[in-house]
Amino acid sequence: MASNVRNMTAGSPARLLVSFAFPLMLGNLFQQFYTIADAMVVGRVLGVNGIAAVGAAEWIIWMMFGIIQGFTQGFSIQMAQDFGAQDHKRLRNGIFNSAFLSAVWAAFLLTAGQLGADWLLFILHTPDAVLHDTTVYMRTIFWGVPVVMAYNLFASVLRALGDGKTPLYAMVFASVINIALDLVFVPVLGWGVFGAAAATVIAQLASGIFCLVKMVKIDFLKLEKTDCQLFPRLHLRLMALGFPLAFQNAVISVGGMILQSVINGFGVIFMAGFTATNKLYGMLEVAATSYGFSMTTYTGQNLGAGNIDRIRKGYRTALGIALITSVVIAAAMIAGGKAILLLFISGDEKTVADTLTVAYHYLFIMSVFLPVLYYLHVTRSCIQGMGNTVLPMLSGFAEFFMRTAAALLLPKLMGAEGIFYAEIAAWAGADLILFFSFVFCIRKLCRPAKTSG
Numbered sequence: 001m002a003s004n005v006r007n008m009t010a011g012s013p014a015r016l017l018v019s020f021a022f023p024l025m026l027g028n029l030f031q032q033f034y035t036i037a038d039a040m041v042v043g044r045v046l047g048v049n050g051i052a053a054v055g056a057a058e059w060i061i062w063m064m065f066g067i068i069q070g071f072t073q074g075f076s077i078q079m080a081q082d083f084g085a086q087d088h089k090r091l092r093n094g095i096f097n098s099a100f101l102s103a104v105w106a107a108f109l110l111t112a113g114q115l116g117a118d119w120l121l122f123i124l125h126t127p128d129a130v131l132h133d134t135t136v137y138m139r140t141i142f143w144g145v146p147v148v149m150a151y152n153l154f155a156s157v158l159r160a161l162g163d164g165k166t167p168l169y170a171m172v173f174a175s176v177i178n179i180a181l182d183l184v185f186v187p188v189l190g191w192g193v194f195g196a197a198a199a200t201v202i203a204q205l206a207s208g209i210f211c212l213v214k215m216v217k218i219d220f221l222k223l224e225k226t227d228c229q230l231f232p233r234l235h236l237r238l239m240a241l242g243f244p245l246a247f248q249n250a251v252i253s254v255g256g257m258i259l260q261s262v263i264n265g266f267g268v269i270f271m272a273g274f275t276a277t278n279k280l281y282g283m284l285e286v287a288a289t290s291y292g293f294s295m296t297t298y299t300g301q302n303l304g305a306g307n308i309d310r311i312r313k314g315y316r317t318a319l320g321i322a323l324i325t326s327v328v329i330a331a332a333m334i335a336g337g338k339a340i341l342l343l344f345i346s347g348d349e350k351t352v353a354d355t356l357t358v359a360y361h362y363l364f365i366m367s368v369f370l371p372v373l374y375y376l377h378v379t380r381s382c383i384q385g386m387g388n389t390v391l392p393m394l395s396g397f398a399e400f401f402m403r404t405a406a407a408l409l410l411p412k413l414m415g416a417e418g419i420f421y422a423e424i425a426a427w428a429g430a431d432l433i434l435f436f437s438f439v440f441c442i443r444k445l446c447r448p449a450k451t452s453g
Contacts, residue, residue, distance in 0.1 A: 074242025084304025273358025299385025
C-alpha cells in the first residue's frame with residue numbers, strides 16, 4: 001500500500017511543495033511540542049535549576065542528533081533520485097545499505113557519547129549547581145541513540161518517496177506518549193530530569209516503530225534476497241552524501257557549545273532564560289525545516305528524472321513561500337512570546353521577571369531576523385537535493401566561524417547583549433556561502449542540458 005507516496009516530477013511546484021511540507025510542518029510541530037513538554041514539566045516541577053540543567057546539555061545533544069540526521073538525510077538524497085528515476089530495485093538496495101551504515105554509526109556514536117559525556121561537560125564549564133542533573137539527562141538521551149537513528153532513517157526513506165503524512169502521524173503518536181510519560185515520570189514518580197529524558201527516548205522508539213510498520217506496507221519496498229547485498233562502492237556514494245551533512249551539523253554544534261560555554265559564565269538566571277527561548281527556537285524553525293525537507297525531495301526526484309527547469313522553478317516558489325511564512329511566524333512570536341515563555345519559568349517573582357526579560361529579548365531578536373534563517377534552509381536543502389553536500393558543509397563552517405566569533409567577541413563589546421546576536425551572525429554567514437553555492441550548482445546542472453539540446 002503506497003497511497004502516501006508522491007511523485008514530484010509533474011504538477012504544480014507550489015502545490016506539491018506546500019502539500020508535502022504541511023504534514024512535515026505539523027509533524028515537526030508535534031516533535032517540538034514534546035521537546036517543549038520536557039522543558040515545561042522540568043521547569044515547572046524542578047524550577048530554574050532544572051531547566052538550566054537541561055539547557056546545559058542542549059548543544060551536545062543537538063550535535064549527536066544533528067550527526068544522525070545528517071547521515072540519514074544524506075542517504076535519502078540517493079533514495080529520492082532512485083525513486084525519481086523509477087529504479088525500485090536500486091532504491092531497495094540503497095535502503096538496505098543505508099540501514100547497514102546507520103547501524104554502524106549508531107553503535108559508534110552511542111559509545112562515543114557515553115565515553116565523552118563528562119569531558120564535554122567539563123570543557124563547557126557547566127556550573128556545579130546543575131552538573132549532576134545535566135549528566136544524568138545527557139547520558140539517558142545518549143542511550144537512545146540507536147532508536148533515534150532508526151526513526152530518522154525510516155522517516156527519511158518515507159520523505160524521499162514524497163510521503164510527508166506518515167512522519168506526521170508518527171510525531172503525533174510520539175507526542176502523546178512523551179507528554180503522558182513526562183507527567184508520570186517527573187511529578188508523580190519523582191524521577192526528575194532522568195524521567196524527562198526517558199520519556200523522550202521511549203517516544204522516539206514509538207515513532208520509529210510506527211514508520212517501520214508503514215514502510216513494510218509499500219509494495220515496491222519489499223526486500224528480495226538479491227536486494228540484501230552490501231556494496232562498498234555504494235557505501236562510498238552514500239557516505240559522500242551523508243558524511244558532509246553529518247560533519248556540517250557537528251561543526252555547527254561545536255560553535256553552539258562554545259556559545260554555551262560563554263552563556264554558562266553569565267549565571268543560572270541567564271542560562272534559564274536563554275534555554276527557555278531555545279526551546280521555542282524549534283517553533284520558529286519548524287516551517288523552515290519542513291520546506292527544506294520538501295525541497296530536498298522535490299529536487300532529488302526531479303534531478304533523477306532529468307527535469308532541471310522544474311528545479312529552478314520549484315526553488316523560486318519555495319523561497320517565496322518560506323519568506324512569507326517567516327514573517328507571519330515572527331509577528332506571532334513577537335506578539336505572544338511572553339505568554340508562551342512563562343510556561344517554562346517558575347520561582348519567586350523576581351526570578352521569574354529576570355528570567356523572562358532575558359528570554360523575551362532573545363526571542364524578539366531572533367524573530368526580527370527570521371527570514372535570514374528561512375533563506376538558509378530552502379537554499380541549503382535545494383543544493384543538497386542536487387547531490388552536492390560539500391558546499392552546504394562549507395556553509396556549516398561559515399556558521400561555526402560566525403557563531404564562535406560573535407560569542408567570543410560581542411560580549412566584550414556589548415556585555416550579555418552580544419550573546420543574542422551570535423545566532424543571527426551564524427545564519428548570515430551561512431547565507432553568504434549558500435547564495436554563491438546555489439548559483440554555481442544550478443549553472444553546472446544547466447550546462448549539459450543546453451549542450452544536449
